Structure formats: structure tokens, C-alpha cells
Amino acid sequence: MFREWKDKEYIPPKTMVKLFTKGTFALSKVIIKNLNKLKKNRMEKVEYIPPKRKYKLPSYNPNMKYIKSDEKYLRPTLYCNPYAKEIIALANHLGAFEKEPYEYARDVFEFVKRNIILQILPLDGVVATLRRGYGTCLHKISLFIALCRVAGLKARYKLYALTMIQQWYETFVQPDPLMQEWYNAMGYFMLHGEGEVLIDGKWIVADVGPTPERQASAGIPITKFGEDSIGIWFQAIPGSIMRVESLPLGLGMASKILMEKIAPSSVKKINNSILKQYEKGKKILEEIGEEEYDKKVRKGYKMPKIELERKSIIFE
Amino acid sequence: MKKFGTMIEFKEYIKKLNERLKKYIPASLLPSEEALYKPLNIFDVPKKEADEYKYKAIKYAFKHHYENNSFYRKFCKENDVRPDDIKSIDDFVKIPLIPDKFYKTYPAGKEFAMWLATIYTGELPNIVIRKNDSYDDIIKKFNDAGLVISYSSGTSGRHTFIPRDKRTFYNSEYGIAKSVVTMIYPFWEYDINGYLLMPNPFKTNVFAGKVCSVYFDVIKNVEVAIDREITADIIQAAMQDNLKGKIVRYAMQRENRKMINRIVKWLKEQHKQKNKIAMVGAPFILYFVMEELKKSGETFDFGENGAVATGGGWKIYEDKRMPVEEFRKMVEEVLGIPPEYCLDLYGMVEGNGWMVHCPEGHYLHVPTTYYHAMVIDENGEPVAYGEKGRFAFLDGLALSYPGFIISGDEVRMLEECPCCHRNTPVLEPEVKRAKGDEMRGCAEEMRRVLSMDMSR
Numbered sequence: 001m002f003r004e005w006k007d008k009e010y011i012p013p014k015t016m017v018k019l020f021t022k023g024t025f026a027l028s029k030v031i032i033k034n035l036n037k038l039k040k041n042r043m044e045k046v047e048y049i050p051p052k053r054k055y056k057l058p059s060y061n062p063n064m065k066y067i068k069s070d071e072k073y074l075r076p077t078l079y080c081n082p083y084a085k086e087i088i089a090l091a092n093h094l095g096a097f098e099k100e101p102y103e104y105a106r107d108v109f110e111f112v113k114r115n116i117i118l119q120i121l122p123l124d125g126v127v128a129t130l131r132r133g134y135g136t137c138l139h140k141i142s143l144f145i146a147l148c149r150v151a152g153l154k155a156r157y158k159l160y161a162l163t164m165i166q167q168w169y170e171t172f173v174q175p176d177p178l179m180q181e182w183y184n185a186m187g188y189f190m191l192h193g194e195g196e197v198l199i200d201g202k203w204i205v206a207d208v209g210p211t212p213e214r215q216a217s218a219g220i221p222i223t224k225f226g227e228d229s230i231g232i233w234f235q236a237i238p239g240s241i242m243r244v245e246s247l248p249l250g251l252g253m254a255s256k257i258l259m260e261k262i263a264p265s266s267v268k269k270i271n272n273s274i275l276k277q278y279e280k281g282k283k284i285l286e287e288i289g290e291e292e293y294d295k296k297v298r299k300g301y302k303m304p305k306i307e308l309e310r311k312s313i314i315f316e
Numbered sequence: 317m318k319k320f321g322t323m324i325e326f327k328e329y330i331k332k333l334n335e336r337l338k339k340y341i342p343a344s345l346l347p348s349e350e351a352l353y354k355p356l357n358i359f360d361v362p363k364k365e366a367d368e369y370k371y372k373a374i375k376y377a378f379k380h381h382y383e384n385n386s387f388y389r390k391f392c393k394e395n396d397v398r399p400d401d402i403k404s405i406d407d408f409v410k411i412p413l414i415p416d417k418f419y420k421t422y423p424a425g426k427e428f429a430m431w432l433a434t435i436y437t438g439e440l441p442n443i444v445i446r447k448n449d450s451y452d453d454i455i456k457k458f459n460d461a462g463l464v465i466s467y468s469s470g471t472s473g474r475h476t477f478i479p480r481d482k483r484t485f486y487n488s489e490y491g492i493a494k495s496v497v498t499m500i501y502p503f504w505e506y507d508i509n510g511y512l513l514m515p516n517p518f519k520t521n522v523f524a525g526k527v528c529s530v531y532f533d534v535i536k537n538v539e540v541a542i543d544r545e546i547t548a549d550i551i552q553a554a555m556q557d558n559l560k561g562k563i564v565r566y567a568m569q570r571e572n573r574k575m576i577n578r579i580v581k582w583l584k585e586q587h588k589q590k591n592k593i594a595m596v597g598a599p600f601i602l603y604f605v606m607e608e609l610k611k612s613g614e615t616f617d618f619g620e621n622g623a624v625a626t627g628g629g630w631k632i633y634e635d636k637r638m639p640v641e642e643f644r645k646m647v648e649e650v651l652g653i654p655p656e657y658c659l660d661l662y663g664m665v666e667g668n669g670w671m672v673h674c675p676e677g678h679y680l681h682v683p684t685t686y687y688h689a690m691v692i693d694e695n696g697e698p699v700a701y702g703e704k705g706r707f708a709f710l711d712g713l714a715l716s717y718p719g720f721i722i723s724g725d726e727v728r729m730l731e732e733c734p735c736c737h738r739n740t741p742v743l744e745p746e747v748k749r750a751k752g753d754e755m756r757g758c759a760e761e762m763r764r765v766l767s768m769d770m771s772r
Contacts, residue, residue, distance in 0.1 A: 219694075308423075308434050312433075312440050313430060313440070
């Protein structure tokens with residue numbers, strides 16, 4: 001079993017272990033320093049109504065085509081079961097096996113990016129995400145990957161730690177002092193990601209995390225299939241980018257403890273803030289139109305991309 | 317008026333300033349430095365001459381960064397712009413602008429040192445970084461190696477770090493001194509007493525404090541309001557609502573009363589001895605001093621023997637912003653210093669241009685020889701004079717980092733000053749933050765660190 005886990009990359013890579021160790025240590029420090037606040041946080045009543053699903057689930061038919069394979073990047077992995085009926089149904093509904101691979105993958109990207117609203121909650125499987133209509137960026141990536149794999153397109157996770165732009169910081173970190181303290185203690189956000197799909201021998205990035213509404217609210221371009229969010233939303237911490245077949249073991253449990261046991265009110269506050277940002281962006285797009293908005297914002301100023309150089313710095 | 321009877325000639329006045337600031341002036345001048353050091357009156361250079369200086373200064377800086385800074389060169393290539401494309405001032409719009417937020421996107425740990433090295437233009441001396449070095453440790457190591465890494469902080473506690481080399485920093489210091497001294501002509505003389513309402517420049521890397529070290533070369537006797545060490549960690553802690561933050565703020569608060577009393581005592585002594593005084597720094601500190609004086613019913617009449625130069629923003633309390641005009645009235649009522657000698661400055665950690673109020677109308681005059689100011693709309697396109705937009709600039713003096721910046725400030729720029737005849741465009745007297753950008757300003761940063769509200 002261990003060999004299978006290792007092969008499927010359920011065992012977190014060294015970089016991830018390092019990131020999590022640092023993150024856990026920083027979080028423990030925040031917790032110890034804020035025991036009273038945390039107690040209050042658990043007692044605090046924060047009104048929160050989860051968003052409604054934006055789409056109808058297509059119905060499943062046993063004759064629907066799908067690819068079953070044990071090949072790397074095609075097989076099921078943790079939280080990512082491509083053979084679930086709901087996934088097969090949606091894949092067929094989106095044109096799997098009818099459209100060209102690139103066209104299909106792009107439509108899957110658009111579906112996941114636009115329809116699954118970002119909300120913070122513990123990790124669970126792709127079917128739950130699809131039924132619910134919301135989830136974290138990791139939920140969204142898993143759904144994108146499952147929909148690709150079921151159609152015979154190899155897909156994987158691209159995960160990294162990041163520093164974020166101010167608007168993202170304001171939505172995600174600022175609403176909650178504990179989150180702020182944790183982020184500030186680390187200097188970066190521990191884990192974010194994108195999906196990657198292999199088409200014609202090339203891995204194409206799919207930044208399914210932010211909905212167009214959230215991007216409009218932050219005043220940044222609406223990222224397209226094949227367009228990376230690094231440099232637009234985020235700066236990846238150098239050396240932190242990991243390309244893996246699966247999410248690692250332990251992440252689900254850790255997210256459950258953190259979000260449900262340690263700071264449930266913080267999570268609600270952040271989710272409310274994300275929904276507010278979503279509504280704000282929706283209004284912007286309704287007023288100006290998505291195409292016009294994107295054209296306009298791409299004409300405006302861009303953030304330079306930076307690849308860190310060592311120059312003559314000596315590390316001891 | 318007394319000043320007309322004994323007025324020193326402007327040429328002589330600036331000559332005296334240059335003698336005092338000899339160490340800041342490089343032996344051989346680069347084009348961008350010529351644009352700062354050569355003009356006699358930085359705010360009154362004829363347009364044709366100013367444009368000639370400016371074209372050479374900005375073109376030189378752009379070429380320098382393009383050739384010696386890999387991230388900026390890459391950014392230029394993405395925008396399809398090369399130094400050869402800049403053939404006149406009209407082409408300045410092609411120069412790619414960097415959002416000020418970019419200088420906040422630093423990683424933690426040893427990568428922070430690499431980030432500083434990457435955004436720095438040119439080669440660095442050897443700097444040894446240890447695994448567990450904090451931000452302050454890394455800054456100290458860079459500064460020990462001859463650089464001047466300074467920062468400003470937003471209310472999020474996330475800093476803006478700017479890597480200046482000594483030359484750029486000296487240029488910036490000379491620039492601020494020349495700008496203020498020029499505008500307050502003929503008030504300045506070396507042999508007077510000053511109070512710096514900022515952290516001690518020699519005990520902090522906060523840019524607004526650090527840049528004031530030139531004050532000690534411009535004025536003979538300077539007292540400092542905040543004499544303790546202010547580190548990046550202290551500022552970050554003070555912005556947070558945790559135990560460390562509370563301890564820091566409590567300690568600061570205890571000192572505040574003493575600080576106010578010290579300044580009041582100093583003012584009384586200066587007034588008694590009929591000394592000429594100049595107070596420079598964050599307006600909220602002087603506001604609390606004046607409140608204290610008002611409470612005890614004391615006023616002074618320094619008249620033209622006193623001057624106040626403020627900078628950094630006008631938040632007095634968490635929920636209260638003080639109109640600049642009201643502040644000037646208060647200064648006149650309590651200290652007896654006329655509004656012509658109460659001027660505000662606008663500048664920022666990312667730049668080396670200093671906009672200063674003119675005494676006549678208190679409009680912010682923009683230096684035109686080494687600094688190209690623009691107001692741009694949300695598409696990054698320049699707007700016409702008189703229209704509101706984001707303040708952006710091309711800074712010829714920034715030689716150690718690309719100083720081609722879009723700020724988070726909302727301004728309105730006028731082609732000429734409605735109140736005086738100085739040959740520069742002006743910004744309307746008060747600058748505000750653009751919608752969606754975090755509250756910032758060195759005074760606001762200090763106000764939070766000192767927890768001045770708590771005494772309310």
C-alpha cells in the first residue's frame with residue numbers, strides 16, 4: 001500500500017512537508033498567543049449563508065462514455081474520483097469525446113472557474129463539490145482534474161505557497177485578526193494551486209480558482225485557459241512550486257481541524273467577505289460587460305513578474 | 317515686512333545651503349543629478365530648460381534600469397518598449413509603470429534577501445544571510461554593506477521596501493532639503509533650532525524618518541520627538557491586535573505624554589529666548605502639542621521667527637482627518653506662525669520627488685527637472701490637467717531601483733498654480749488615497765505605532 005501511496009504521490013513531497021511544518025508552527029504560535037480570542041471565536045455567532053448552486057446537475061446514463069485507466073495522471077487519486085456518475089454525466093454534457101481535447105478542456109475550465117464559487121471549507125471529494133457548487137481552490141482544481149481524467153486527458157495539480165495582491169489580502173486575510181496574524185507571521189499564504197492538463201504533449205495551466213466576479217472586484221484581468229495567475233494575483237514563493245498527481249494525505253484532516261474546530265467563526269467571516277467581493281464584482285460585470293471589462297483592465301497597468309536572483313548574496 | 321528689508325538674495329541663499337550639503341553632492345554629476353543640483357530654483361525653471369533637463373534625466377534612468385535590472389528589462393520587453401523608443405518627452409508615456417503594490421510583494425525568510433537583490437538595479441557587494449535572519453537583520457546587513465534599505469508600512473502591516481544605494485539616498489535627502497528651503501525662502505538659515513516630529517533618523521529604517529537625517533545638516537540644533545528605536549518588527553506588531561501589539565502600544569503610550577511635555581517645554585524655552593525655530597514632521601504630533609497648549613491656555617507669537625513643515629498625511633484620530641487649512645489656522649492661533657510659513661510636503665517611499673506647498677496658495681508644486689509627474693486613469697492612460705486620477709511618476713533620481721511608479725493616491729493636477737507664478741504644475745493641496753487602496757502615509761504609520769488615539 002505504501003508503494004501505491006508513494007506512486008500516486010499521496011505522501012507529501014519534501015517542499016510541502018517544509019511548508020506545512022512552518023505553517024503549523026506559525027499557527028501554533030498564533031493559537032498559543034490568542035487562546036482567549038480563539039475561545040471567543042468558537043463561541044462567536046457569525047451569520048453565514050452558503051451560496052446556492054448556480055447550475056443543474058446533468059442526469060447520468062449508464063451508456064455514457066468514459067475512460068477508465070490506471071495510468072499516472074489519469075487514474076483516481078485522493079478527493080478526485082473521475083468515475084463517479086455525476087462526473088461522467090457532466091463530462092459528457094460538456095462535450096467529452098465529441099470536442100477536440102483542447103476545446104473540451106477549455107470548456108471544463110470555464111465551467112469550473114465560473115460556476116464553482118470560492119468558499120473556505122474542509123477538503124472533500126469532487127462529487128460533494130459538484131453537488132454543493134462551492135469550495136476552495138483545491139476543491140475546484142480537483143473537479144477540473146476529474147473532468148479531464150474521465151475524458152482521457154492527463155491532468156495534475158500545480159501547488160505553491162504565495163504572496164498575494166492587496167485586494168486578495170483584503171478579502172481573505174484582513175477580515176479576521178487571527179488569519180491576519182498567521183499570514184503576517186509567515187509572510188505568505190501556505191497553499192494555493194492551479195490545474196494542469198496535458199494536450200498534444202504540452203501541460204496547459206488552468207487557473208480555475210477565481211471566478212470572473214472576484215477578479216473584476218479586484219480590478220484584475222479575467223484569466224483564461226492557459227493563463228497563469230502567478231504574476232497577476234500572486235507571486236509564488238520561489239522553490240515552492242510542486243507538480244503532483246494527487247493532493248497529499250493528511251491535508252483533509254488538517255483542514256477539518258483548522259476550519260471546524262479551531263476557528264469556525266474566522267472561516268465564516270472570510271467566506272462572507274468572499275461573497276461580498278463576489279457580489280461587488282458581479283455588479284461591475286453587469287454594468288460594463290465582461291468582455292469590455294477584461295479589455296479595459298488589460299489595457300491598464302500590469303504587475304511585473306519577478307524571478308528571484310541571488311546576485312552576490314551568500315547563504316549560510 | 318521685516319523679511320524684505322534684510323532679505324538675502326536667492327542665489328546666495330541656495331549657495332549657503334549647498335555649502336551645508338556639500339557631502340550630498342556627487343563630484344561628477346549624472347544627467348539626472350544635473351537636473352537636481354544645477355537649477356538654482358528647482359520650482360521655477362523655465363519650461364524649455366526644465367524639459368531639456370527632464371528628458372536627459374528620465375532617458376538616462378530608463379536606459380540604466382533597462383540595461384542593469386533584469387526584471388524591469390523583462391517587463392519592458394513584455395510591453396515592447398526599449399530605450400531607443402524614447403525620443404522625446406512625448407514618448408515618456410511608453411515607459412512601463414510599476415504599481416506601487418509591487419514593492420510590497422516580498423517573500424519571507426532568505427528569499428526576502430533575494431527579492432531585495434532582484435529589484436535592486438546593478439551589482440551588489442557580498443552579503444551573508446543566515447537561515448533565521450529576520451527582516452530587520454537582513455535590512456541591517458544590506459545597510460552595513462553600503463545600501464540604504466528603507467520602508468514604509470500600510471495599515472495592513474505589510475511594508476513597502478525600497479532598496480536605495482547611498483547615492484540615490486543622498487540625492488533624495490538633498491532633494492527634500494532643497495525643495496523645502498527653496499519654498500520657504502528667505503526663512504532658512506543654519507543657525508536656528510529645530511524639532512523633528514518623526515523617529516530619530518539614525519534609529520529607524522522607516523523612510524520618512526530616515527530621509528530626515530539631512531535636517532541635522534541643514535539646521536544647527538535639532539531635537540527629536542521619537543528617540544527610541546523603531547524597527548520593522550515593532551511597526552508590524554503595533555499594527556496588530558495581539559498581545560505583542562498591546563505591549564508595544566502600551567509602552568509607546570506611556571512615552572507619548574513625556575514626548576508632548578518635552579516639546580511644550582522646548583517651545584516655551586525657544587519663545588522666551590526669542591529663538592528662530594523650524595518644526596518638521598508628522599502633523600498629528602504637533603496637533604497634540606497644540607491641544608495641550610490650548611488646554612492650559614498658552615499661546616506663542618513666533619511670527620516669522622517660526623516655520624512648520626509637515627508631511628505624511630492628515631489623520632489625527634482613527635476616525636478623524638484634519639483639513640490642512642484648519643491645521644494652519646491652529647498653528648497661527650496657538651504658535652503665532654503665519655500660514656505662509658506652515659507648509660505641507662507630499663512624497664513617498666517609492667520616489668525621490670518632493671512636492672511642496674507654495675506659501676501663497678498652498679498648492680503642491682511638482683519639481684519639473686528630474687521628475688515627470690502624471691495623473692492616469694484606470695486604464696493607465698494619462699488624463700488631462702484638472703481631471704482626477706491616480707498619481708504616477710517617472711523619477712530620474714532613482715538609480716538603484718526602477719522609480720517609474722503608479723501610486724495609490726488620488727490627485728488632481730493643474731498646469732499652473734492658481735495662486736503664484738512659479739513655473740511648475742501643481743497638485744491640489746490635499747492628496748487622498750484612491751478607492752480600494754489601503755490607508756497609508758508615514759504620519760499615519762507613526763500615529764498608529766505611537767497609539768496617539770489612546771490618550772483621547
